[in-house]
Amino acid sequence: MRLPLAALALLAAAPALAATEAAGSLDGITIIDRLDVNDIAAGSVQRFWFRAGMSPVGQPWLIPVIVVKGAQPGPRLVLTAGIHGDELNGIAVLHRLGATIDPAKLAGTVTMVPGLNPPGLLQSTRQWTPDWSRSAPNLNRELPGKEGGSAIADFAGRLWSRLIRPNADSAVDLHTQSRGTAYMMYAFASTPRTRHMAELVAPDIIKMDKGDKGTVENTLTDDGVPAITLELGRPEMFDDTMIARAESGLTNLMREMKMLPGKLTPPPASLTIANDIIAARASKPGWMRLLLPLGSPVKKDQPIAEVRDAFGGLVETVTAPAAGRINMITTDPRVAAGDTIARIVWWSPDPACANGC
Structure with missing residues (x-):
């Protein structure tokens, strides 16, 4: 596959782009094997396909990535969705934010990944299902993974070491409940800082929770990057009310982080804080x-x-x-x-x- 001429010119003109590894293109969108948001031009929005390893039929698993790089320097926020393939509301949230955040008004960088689990999304399954396995693994228990390990370990390792961890100062992982169940707008947190992040997003309930090993939230938090999980209602649908609430809440979090201008909205009086x-x-x-x-x-x-x-x-x-x-x-x-x-x-x-x- 060939890089588009514009991408080749950019690579030739800017040696600093070496940290972001371009590998080709698809329909004009650059395919990358590694992302370093320091390479992105200030005041721009960039879209990539991230190659997270290969499928059993020898074709790459491509994951969409949207990077909004502010005109001013600031924190790096990573927002992820779709690590469970039947949990879809978060994908629409990231689509909206990718279309509405104005890089001219942004300080810092927002990296959005609307679809971490392509095989699960294809089959509408919670698990990572690249084949017919009757015991498919849960990708959200596999981080940080290990490049060169088993198929799932390699996939998770590439996500962690080439995409998520190098570009995150804070993070929010978006979910819903799985098939046959429903949540309120519900956040998990595990530290004083992540509890405050959750309050700013304004869910109905915050559960202080030590969590499970290998999740996006806990793997990042344990590595010094405050992160929360945000649950958005029901699976296998786009719920406009939940999507709008999450978009508003994440915007409020970015205001607190001094990434966006605007007045902070306090947590709702009806917010329930729980720990059991x-x-x-x-x-x-x-x-x-x-x-x-x-x-x-x-x-x-x-x-x-x-x-x-x-x-x-x-x-x-x-x-x-x-x-x-x-x-x-x-x-x-x-x-x-x-x-x-x-x-x-x-x-x-x-x-x-x-x-x-």
């Missing part, structure tokens, strides 16, 4: 109907759902195992014994739980 969570589960199979909407406050032992048999007879009333607020619900009425019906968050006074139990 528990699942309400069905003990019997059948057809489930929720009795309370997503976001409801609940008391311990309050009925939250009914399970009925094939003829409509009541077989179980599911109750809240603790007092708190419903942050997640099952949207599929078909449930098996042991299935989660809802999750409830609350604040534990235990000092050990300050940053998540």
Whole structure:
């Protein structure tokens, strides 16, 4: 593949671009093997395909990248979405921000990656599914990966070492709940700084959470880059309300970081801060109907759902195992014994739980 003439001229004129490795082009968009945002011209918007390794049929996995480089120097913010292939709202958020952030008014650089998991997105699966594997891995448990390792380790390693980590001073990873479930607008944080970042984005609930090994959020935070996970409702759809809220919240975060001008919006008075969570589960199979909407406050032992048999007879009333607020619900009425019906968050006074139990 050949670089477009404009890209070749730019490379020849600017030796500093050596850190960003160009590898060709597709429909006029440069394909890169590595990104260094220091190479991007100030006051510009650039779009790339990032090559994150090869598929089992010998073709590259190409990931879209949008870089908005401000006219003035400042922090480097990385925004990612679509690491789970059925979680789509974040992709639309990044499309909007890529089209609306004015580089002339921006201080610093925003790197946006709207689609980290191409094989999962193709099959609308939570997992990384480049083949027919019955035990496909979760890409959001594989960072920082290892270049030259297994297929998933190499893919994750390239994302980490060539794209995400070298260009991040702060980060937000955008998700939704997975198939058959729904969240409120819900953020995970694990430190005082990331809690403040989450408050600025203005979700309904913030869960202080130590998190899982290998996620974008925790791998970055553990490496000294404050990062949060932002959950945006339901899977496999574009929800305009959630998308607009996230766009507004991320803009507010950029204002606090002195990247964009404008007045800060304080967190909503209705914001719930939690540090513990528990699942309400069905003990019997059948057809489930929720009795309370997503976001409801609940008391311990309050009925939250009914399970009925094939003829409509009541077989179980599911109750809240603790007092708190419903942050997640099952949207599929078909449930098996042991299935989660809802999750409830609350604040534990235990000092050990300050940053998540």
